[in-house]
Amino acid sequence: MASVSPYVPTYHDTPVNFSGPTSSGNATVHYVEAGSPSFPTVLLLHGFASSSYQYREFIPLLSDSYHVLAPDIPGFGLTTVPDNFNYTFDNLAAVITAWILALNLSPFALYIFDYGAPVGLRFAIQHPDKIKAIISQNGNAYNEGFGQPFWQPVFNLWNSSNAEAEREVIRNSVLTLETTKYQYTEGVPEADYPLLNPSAWTFDYLQNIAGENNTEHQVDLFYDYRTNPGTYYPKFHEYFRNSKVPILAVWGKGDPAFIPPGAEAFKQDSPDAVVRFVDSGHFALETKRWEIARIMRGWLTSIGY
Numbered sequence: 001m002a003s004v005s006p007y008v009p010t011y012h013d014t015p016v017n018f019s020g021p022t023s024s025g026n027a028t029v030h031y032v033e034a035g036s037p038s039f040p041t042v043l044l045l046h047g048f049a050s051s052s053y054q055y056r057e058f059i060p061l062l063s064d065s066y067h068v069l070a071p072d073i074p075g076f077g078l079t080t081v082p083d084n085f086n087y088t089f090d091n092l093a094a095v096i097t098a099w100i101l102a103l104n105l106s107p108f109a110l111y112i113f114d115y116g117a118p119v120g121l122r123f124a125i126q127h128p129d130k131i132k133a134i135i136s137q138n139g140n141a142y143n144e145g146f147g148q149p150f151w152q153p154v155f156n157l158w159n160s161s162n163a164e165a166e167r168e169v170i171r172n173s174v175l176t177l178e179t180t181k182y183q184y185t186e187g188v189p190e191a192d193y194p195l196l197n198p199s200a201w202t203f204d205y206l207q208n209i210a211g212e213n214n215t216e217h218q219v220d221l222f223y224d225y226r227t228n229p230g231t232y233y234p235k236f237h238e239y240f241r242n243s244k245v246p247i248l249a250v251w252g253k254g255d256p257a258f259i260p261p262g263a264e265a266f267k268q269d270s271p272d273a274v275v276r277f278v279d280s281g282h283f284a285l286e287t288k289r290w291e292i293a294r295i296m297r298g299w300l301t302s303i304g305y
């Protein structure tokens with residue numbers, strides 16, 4: 001095999017055996033890796049409705065100094081799970097936890113975005129010794145962060161106890177190509193529109209939403225998201241307080257889903273948290289990846305990582 005520069009992303013599939021509260025068995029986790037393993041490790045967790053593909057242009061901005069890993073969370077990208085997998089955040093975290101432990105990673109900095117936040121923070125509260133720092137890029141952990149009217153159809157689903165009528169609303173109003181595009185474009189200054197690549201939201205939709213099975217899995221996850229504010233947010237807050245893990249919240253300030261008060265809220269339990277805003281939306285890396293990489297690298301250096 002020809003030698004590959006350690007800075008160039010490579011693609012891997014690792015079989016794992018996982019055990020979640022309502023699903024267990026064998027999975028294969030697809031992930032991207034770049035940077036020398038001798039560098040400090042940064043783990044990137046993507047969000048809805050993306051995959052590790054979300055980090056395709058961000059990874060090269062880090063891999064000259066960091067060992068970067070970005071897996072596909074189950075239900076997204078190329079990670080595979082059993083056909084009878086129950087799509088809950090506990091089970092997503094069980095698969096990602098099994099993968100992290102299988103790789104035997106040394107303690108790392110955790111970058112969380114959107115769905116990556118409840119997945120990654122579940123790992124963190126179970127394995128606090130593995131986490132050196134947390135970078136939250138529009139990765140919510142506080143009720144203050146929920147944006148309206150974006151979340152209203154999901155709140156209605158929660159309040160209906162998963163009624164079919166409300167599931168249909170999610171299918172027709174949220175799980176569409178138009179709404180996927182909206183998540184990329186809303187809150188982005190018009191001058192930055194040319195930086196947005198339509199292939200990104202088109203790929204997300206076709207790979208992770210389109211098709212009956214994908215759609216139902218995504219509705220299941222929207223319903224299960226209620227367990228995050230309902231059960232896990234207090235646990236996350238306790239972890240922030242007790243561990244004193246360094247936190248950087250870098251936020252696209254125009255995000256309609258997770259609004260700026262969600263970034264500021266980290267200071268409630270981590271008074272030394274650093275909060276920075278960039279002039280972008282939810283998928284802030286699409287237009288501000290250079291600025292976010294600069295902020296993140298400077299902050300990691302400042303904490304000695």
